[in-house]
Amino acid sequence: MDAAQAIDDLKEISPQVRDVVVIGADGAPAGSSLTEEPAVERLADGARRLVEAAEAMRPGVAQLEAATLGGSVFVVRDGDRLIAATTSPEPTVGLVFYDLKTCLRSIDEAPPATKPARRRTTAAQKKAEDAAS
């Protein structure tokens, strides 16, 4: 599933979620519910800063919630990828984490580097090559 579809599904099943951004293994935003590029960058940058600061305090952080009176910010890590979301105040924490993990895991990983195509040699070509050598 691509990131846009996964984020649409997340927004549909989780009305508490406001804005979402998915950050790929390369550190760049791979998808978002936000439409404006600066807003996407801002959310992605904030998510990265949260994870870096959390990691500096407690190494091995897999997910975090920063709860404020105006809403919460969630960040979930899956390998090198991240998903971050803002929610309304007092969200159902377990449910939001579950939905974010499901969303992130449903997004296809970047396809592996393509192998060079194998050279096919027909019997006739092989005979010609053998004759030439």
Next chain:
Amino acid sequence: MPPRKVVTGFLLAAGSLAGSVLVRRRAARKRERVDLYADDGSMHSFAEGTPEADRLLPIAHDLLRA
């Protein structure tokens, strides 16, 4: 003391205890905090005013202001 009064007193005490627990829980939820969940399943919660929360909460405020 008649058993009925004992039961009433016990129920009142239990009710007020349960009420105070609920009020405390709601009050705790109203405070800002940061919860960090580690790979090993452990969780650390930092309430506002702690150095950890004071480092992370401004970033969250910034993101939620947008």
